[in-house]
Amino acid sequence: MRFRAKILALSVVTAIMAYSWRDTFVAESLRGAKVLVTGASTGIGEQMAYHYASFGAQIIITARRENVLKKVAEKCLELGAQKALYVPGDMSNTTDPEKVVKFAVEALGGLDYLVLNHIGPSPFAMWDGDVEHVRWLMQVNFLSYLQMTSSALPHLEKTGGSIVVVSSMLGKMCTPFVGPYTATKFSLSGFFGTLQHELAMQRKNVTVTICVLGLIDTQSAMDKIKGYTSMKAYPATDAALHIIKAGATRQRESFYPLYTYFGSLFRDWFPFLRDLFIQNSYNYEP
Numbered sequence: 001m002r003f004r005a006k007i008l009a010l011s012v013v014t015a016i017m018a019y020s021w022r023d024t025f026v027a028e029s030l031r032g033a034k035v036l037v038t039g040a041s042t043g044i045g046e047q048m049a050y051h052y053a054s055f056g057a058q059i060i061i062t063a064r065r066e067n068v069l070k071k072v073a074e075k076c077l078e079l080g081a082q083k084a085l086y087v088p089g090d091m092s093n094t095t096d097p098e099k100v101v102k103f104a105v106e107a108l109g110g111l112d113y114l115v116l117n118h119i120g121p122s123p124f125a126m127w128d129g130d131v132e133h134v135r136w137l138m139q140v141n142f143l144s145y146l147q148m149t150s151s152a153l154p155h156l157e158k159t160g161g162s163i164v165v166v167s168s169m170l171g172k173m174c175t176p177f178v179g180p181y182t183a184t185k186f187s188l189s190g191f192f193g194t195l196q197h198e199l200a201m202q203r204k205n206v207t208v209t210i211c212v213l214g215l216i217d218t219q220s221a222m223d224k225i226k227g228y229t230s231m232k233a234y235p236a237t238d239a240a241l242h243i244i245k246a247g248a249t250r251q252r253e254s255f256y257p258l259y260t261y262f263g264s265l266f267r268d269w270f271p272f273l274r275d276l277f278i279q280n281s282y283n284y285e286p
Ligand SMILES: *[C@@H]1O[C@H](CO)[C@@H](O)[C@H](O)[C@H]1NC(C)=O
Pocket: 093, 094, 095, 096
């Protein structure tokens, strides 16, 4: 009995420790850091660009729309970025991911952070059997991440750099209406989890940080879920700062908001209740 109590106490302490890393972040560590942020024209990516800028980083931002990127880059310079350039890229195009990394490495003379954040649009609806859409989304949300990682790794090894992967609670738990998106996020968890092992076993000084996010109040997310659920959404700017800190402190996995941590922890404890809860948290009539 006393042994069990000790195990329980140890588990609780470990859980608290796992979440209390944030205090170790030093803003100064990002001054002059060479950062590439994808999906940076709107939402969490845009907010990350602004945070990196205010910490005095040198950043390259990418997304599809050049006119929007230009505005974000200008604001980054106003906020204090040492350098802020943009490069348009379409991640559904199989040659663009490599092209973007090349541009960043050449423009900055190296790379410290590869922040993979972009996603392609996907309907919020029950799956209609469209496999072609899943194939397309896999390229945008998953394969392009691998292409960029592959191009950036040699440069990250030189600087002891980091790859930051923006994932989701939906890369840990299945919910209705988001099959293709969930598939891409589970793929990211699987692939980058493996990469973490391999980099460690090869004693390579490159860290991979996987960020598990809950519902964030970006325009695109809010438009999608409107009318389906009344779940609370958390601010994109806080999510962005959380991701940056997790990357800078070289965390393996990081959770925002806190409920995603407990959700992941307790995911498989009561599957029947979990599924009942998930299915009842949406308004849906067949
Ligand atoms: C990908 O982009 C390149 C230019 O960057 C272009 O030549 C090529 O046609 C594009 N491919 C597709 C499939 O759109």
